[in-house]
Amino acid sequence: MIRDDIKQATVQAMKAGDKPRTAALRLISARIKDRDIEMRTSAKAVDDDDLVTEVLQKMAKQRRESIQMYEEGGREELAQQEREELAVIEEFLPQMMDETATRAAIEAVKSDLGASSVKDMGRVMAELKARHGAVLDMSKASGWVKEALG
Structure with missing residues (x-):
């Protein structure tokens, strides 16, 4: 399951002392947890991997939009940070249909x-x-x- 892969990657990043990757993975976990809380009140059951993928797709889309805005605004250091987060997010997304x-x-x-x-x-x-x-x-x-x- 994708959720388990994210947890394992978080532990590995923490052990390796990779602070930016750890922060990005914790951000992903927090968003997934937020979505879990939202789904508690929903009567519709959703496959866990589908739920996690949906969260990741939304996060990736937000990062792409932010990168574009930062580049247009001349804030390359912020755009680079978003690119790094996007790379971590995309590691866990399933291969999209061409x-x-x-x-x-x-x-x-x-x-x-x-x-x-x-x-x-x-x-x-x-x-x-x-x-x-x-x-x-x-x-x-x-x-x-x-x-x-x-």
Whole structure:
């Protein structure tokens, strides 16, 4: 499980005295714990790896946005810190589907649902997320779904 891998990596980083990596791993663990607390009140059961992957994807997206903003603002030292955190986060993310596989998945969902117009985009996106959410970049998939239905 991804959660166990993160715990092991945290212990290894602490033993190695790698403070930036330890801090990044502790940040990941804290976000996962926050998400666990949020899920306590939810009636919907979620697979643990899916939950952790969702948290990691959100954190990675935030880091990418921060890097871009820091670079535009001329704050290279902060952008570098974000890049280092992003590298740690990406170690634990599953391999994402490439464009070819994503487009094939979109076509499969489109034909399964009988989707034919942009009006069906919400249904197609929901089904894509249900089937491939953990390994799919939803922001890229959204444009490709629109293209496929348009």
